Amino acid sequence: MxxxxxxxxxxxxxxxxxxxxxxxxxxxxxxxxxxxxxxxxxxxxxxxxxxxxxxxxxxxxxxxxxxxxxxxxxxxxxxxxxxxxxxxxxxxxxxxxxxxxxxxxxxxxxxxxxxxxxxxxxxxxxxxxxxxxxxxxxxxxxxxxxxxxxxxxxxxxxxxxxxxxxxxxxxxxxxxxxxxxxxxxxxxxxxxxxxxxxxxxxxxxxxxxxxxxxxxxxxxxxxADERPLPPELVEFLDAGTPPVYVGFGSTPLGAPQDVARAAVEAIRAQGRRAVVSRGWAQLLPPDDQDDCFVVGEVDQRALFGRVAAVVHHGSASTTTTATLAGVPQVVVAQGADQPYWAGRVAELGVGVAHDDPTPTTDSLAAALETALAPEFGARATAVAGTVRxxxxxxxxxxxxxxxx
CATH class of the missing domain: 3.40.50.2000 (Glycogen Phosphorylase B;)
Structure with missing residues (x-):
């Protein structure tokens, strides 16, 4: 055929x-x-x-x-x-x-x-x-x-x-x-x-x-298969407690470096390291401290199983992959179908829907603190087992x- x-x-x-x-x-x-x-x-x-x-x-x-x-x-x-x-x-x-x-x-x-x-x-x-x-x-x-x-x-x-x-x-x-x-x-x-x-x-x-x-x-x-992560990323993951991933995929952002700065500072406020995905918005950490690792195109399915939480834009693909990985999510929806997926993440209890498309350090820190609570991790793990x-x-x- x-x-x-x-x-x-x-x-x-x-x-x-x-x-x-x-x-x-x-x-x-x-x-x-x-x-x-x-x-x-x-x-x-x-x-x-x-x-x-x-x-x-x-x-x-x-x-x-x-x-x-x-x-x-x-x-x-x-x-x-x-x-x-x-x-x-x-x-x-x-x-x-x-x-x-x-x-x-x-x-x-x-x-x-x-x-x-x-x-x-x-x-x-x-x-x-x-x-x-x-x-x-x-x-x-x-x-x-x-x-x-x-x-x-x-x-x-x-x-x-x-x-x-x-x-x-x-x-x-x-x-x-x-x-x-x-x-x-x-x-x-x-x-x-x-x-x-x-x-x-x-x-x-x-x-x-x-x-x-x-x-x-x-x-x-x-x-169907997970592609291996780059050796340098694996070394970063192995060097400490699970970091928090932040990425917005191919979604355009009005002020991408402001978003990156707010995200990294919010992650640091939780005592966590960060994995920053450049994406099409070309996100970069606000400084060159060694608690941040920047990635380009990687297999999200392999990566999300190694992180403590995922901060993302709420595309269908990223939301599904994070849910399958059993990792808590913070969804900062920008438009299109993304608010729908943010709502579903919140309704299922596997993460938090951020209220505004333009996050601040304080707003993201509060959302992350909630998402990283043990009950969200337990719920995310339970729901992951039901995803086809x-x-x-x-x-x-x-x-x-x-x-x-």
Whole structure:
């Protein structure tokens, strides 16, 4: 079986797709991944023996240059993303049996159109639940399309979201579909999602409540094997009590060095050492004391089992990995789906949701003091034993058997 997986986004969007592609190949399929051309993604895919089809513009430069929430240049970026599906991805899918797509609507609507034209199976996958219509929560606001702050009818808000999606992307999609002989679609968002989208999240960390949408929850797509940590990091870990990890992944920060300083000072206030992940914000400790160790790209699954707590931004991937490691968390959510994961960490009792996206030394010190209390460690250990690790295998088998 030949499968193409298409995605566009930062690390949290690409890594799960990489994991699924590798698992498909292990099970005898032939999988390739259409993903941004950033060097780090190419290296990751090459290391797993998965073919990388560079698609669209480099995403790191985009993430670090676009003002969060700004709609400036959105139409141009959306058109380029959609064009990449009708051109690069369409060429990659020729002769294949299935196309799995995840990411923003310009990607997934384009991908489904390509699959429709070729007559092959299409699957929409999401790595977080907040974009999937549900009467139990408000939809996230689209860039430049604020939702009424006083509205409380979630169903009406999701209907408004569908109209916003049509307004933003409907004509763009119709033009490209017409060029390959396809008619326009009435509901852009629902067309992209299908009536049975996959939700690649852990059911304990993210319990999906049934709705009219036939969501198939596979479990999170996590790497099967731990990569060894760098020897210098292992030496640092072995040299004292477990440190506290702080990192914000590929999430942009307004004042990254202020955040790094506040985090390190808060960690020191607890009598702990720090492991600082540079991430795309290029975090660095405020000084060169030997109680801090700076890391680049490392296997979080291997590292989190060696630390006392994890201070992070609340991406789906980092939250799941920290929960699986059984380590207390402090989540400093910045936006998108991150507040949702911060809330789930707090509800499960495995950590603390920081109230403000801009932490201070005092606010982080208080949150860390709470998270490092014995009861949070015990709860984190208990919940870790319930997190599934077979999500990628479940999804791969659904593809290979034609199941839903």
């Amino acid at each position: 030949r499968v193409v997986l298409s995605t566009y986004g930062a690390r949290g969007s690409v890594e799960p797709v990489v994991v699924l592609a590798a698992r498909l190949n292990e099970l005898g399929a032939q999988a390739r991944v259409c993903a941004p051309p950033d060097e780090e993604f190419g290296k990751r895919l090459a290391g797993l023996g998965v073919e990388h089809v560079p698609t669209g513009a480099p995403v790191r430069a985009l993430v670090t240059s676009v003002t969060p929430g700004s709609a400036v240049g959105l139409a141009e970026r959306a058109a380029a993303l959609m064009d990449a599906q009708f051109e690069t991805v369409a060429a990659a899918v020729e002769g294949c049996d299935a196309l799995v797509a995840t990411g923003p609507l310009p990607v997934t609507t384009g991908a489904r159109s390509v699959a429709e034209k070729l007559g092959i199976r299409y699957v929409h996958a999401s790595h977080q639940p907040v974009v999937l219509p549900s009467p139990y929560r408000r939809p996230p606001a689209r860039r430049g399309r604020a939702l009424p702050a006083d509205a409380t009818d979630n169903r009406a808000l999701w209907e408004l979201d569908a109209r916003n999606a049509n307004d933003m992307f409907g004509e763009m999609l119709a033009t490209r579909r017409a060029a390959i002989g396809l008619p326009p679609v009435d509901h852009v968002r629902d067309y992209a999602f299908t009536d049975q989208p996959w939700l690649a999240t852990d059911p304990v960390l993210d319990p999906w409540r049934p709705t009219d949408l036939g969501v198939v929850q596979t479990g999170a797509w996590l790497p 690790t077979d999500g990628a295998t479940v999804a791969a088998n659904l593809l290979l058997t034609g199941g839903r």
